[in-house]
Amino acid sequence: AQRVTQPEKLLSVFKGAPVELKCNYSYSGSPELFWYVQYSRQRLQLLLRHISRESIKGFTADLNKGETSFHLKKPFAQEEDSAMYYCALLISGNQFYFGTGTSLTVIP
C-alpha cells in the first residue's frame, strides 16, 4: 500500500507565483515527515523536516494530522527552485517511504 502520495508528477509555475506541492501520507502512528529536494544531476538533500518547523529557502510545510497531509509551500517561486521534490515518511527510525516525486519547473 502506498504510504506517501504525491499526486502531481509535474508542476509548472511562473517566477514570483506561489507554489504548493502536495503530499499525503498513510500511517496510524506518529509520523516523522520530511521533504527532500534533488536538483539536476545532484544527490538528494534534506529541505525540511516537520519536527523542526523551520523555513528553508522560503519553503514551509505544516503537518496536518487530520488531513494526513504535509504540503510544501512557498509564496514566491524562484527559478532556482526548479527541481524534483520528494515527500518522505519515516517509520521505526529507518524505514523511509518516499512519494513518487513532483518535478517543479519555475518559468522565468
Next chain:
Amino acid sequence: EAQVTQNPRYLITVTGKKLTVTCSQNMNHEYMSWYRQDPGLGLRQIYYSMNVEVTDKGDVPEGYKVSRKEKRNFPLILESPSPNQTSLYFCASRAGHLGGEAFFGQGTRLTVV
C-alpha cells in the same frame, strides 16, 4: 566534510555477473540504507541496517544482498544481476535521533545488459 560515498558512479555489466556497489559514511551513523530510483516510481527502499550486523529487508529486496560488518560501510551486492535491476541506486545514512536527517550518496547508475 560529512559525506556518504558510493562507488562506482556508473557501471555497465552483463546479466549474471556478480557485482558490488560500495557505500561508506564518515558520520558514525547507526542507520544505513539502500534505495533504487526509477522513473515514475520514486525511491524505493531495498535494504536497511540499524547497526553493525543488523540488517532488514525494505520494500524491494529481491535480487539484492547487503552486509554490515563495520559501522561505516554498507555494500550492496547483486549476486546475479538481471536487466530489471537497471536503475539509479542511492545509499543513505542517518543518525538515530528523532528527526535526524538522512544523508544521501551521489548515486550509482547501473545498467545490466
